């Protein structure tokens with residue numbers, strides 16, 4: 001599927017994610033030039049048909065679309081600095097994690113060098129790159145998204161442009177990503193408790209999956225409550241969660257499991273009850289999490 005008519009792509013940063021991105025472009029037949037600080041990481045991609053640029057300046061000059069996947073925005077700017085003069089008129093698409101402030105800073109840096117800029121985020125693991133339902137969001141210059149949408153879709157079928165503000169993808173990446181660690185630590189805590197009984201963590205997988213499905217099914221209701229500010233129709237109240245908190249300590253004692261990470265979460269529930277949300281929906285925790293507006 002090598003296509004002379006496919007857009008040439010440059011991939012900069014060949015860690016686990018950058019390598020997966022380059023592989024997806026190669027598989028879809030895009031002429032792909034790669035560059036990485038540690039040059040040896042390019043070898044497996046060259047074996048699959050990529051062209052290796054020894055210098056970042058040569059990489060940037062190799063195509064109209066530059067996709068970067070470095071650790072952070074700051075690393076991206078540092079790595080591209082020697083090639084900054086060649087960025088003029090090219091489309092720069094970053095696909096790293098980072099804060100909205102980092103995205104804004106990089107957008108200003110890219111504009112300063114005459115590059116057209118899109119900040120993106122991959123909401124999945126490297127092995128999912130290229131799958132039809134893999135989610136990637138982008139924000140920034142819509143004309144870049146429209147011009148290269150078909151090429152970017154190679155990385156994942158659920159490809160979304162969130163808006164013209166370059167920091168939106170980073171905002172959503174962080175806002176949606178916030179679920180990850182609490183959900184995983186919860187699973188690991190449960191696994192520690194069943195392992196303490198000589199049972200396998202694998203025995204939990206089906207049940208935890210159902211629990212996560214249930215949580216997913218509740219998100220539209222919670223979002224509606226938060227957006228309307230009306231928490232009075234509580235299927236699961238703050239007080240219900242407050243009552244459940246004491247069981248954590250009992251299980252911790254019995255199974256010899258460290259549940260300290262839950263203390264701040266239970267503290268949040270307690271503060272919500274103290275603020276008068278006891279009989280309100282658990283989504284009222286959002287009100288406790290939102291800090292008062294800062295004075296201008």
Ligand SMILES: NC(=O)c1ccc[n+]([C@@H]2O[C@H](COP(=O)([O-])OP(=O)(O)OC[C@H]3O[C@@H](n4cnc5c(N)ncnc54)[C@H](OP(=O)(O)O)[C@@H]3O)[C@@H](O)[C@H]2O)c1
Nearest residue numbers: 013014015016017018037038070071075079096097124125
């Ligand atoms: N892996 C995942 O599951 C996953 C999922 C979603 C999003 N992401 C995001 O994707 C981005 C890359 O992740 P990854 O897993 O590919 O990380 P990784 O395997 O650690 O690779 C990091 C890459 O960044 C390069 N790099 C870092 N600092 C640099 C600098 N100052 N100058 C030049 N190159 C620099 C590294 O070059 P060297 O090889 O020379 O060190 C390497 O190519 C991160 O923002 C990550 O949060 C990753």
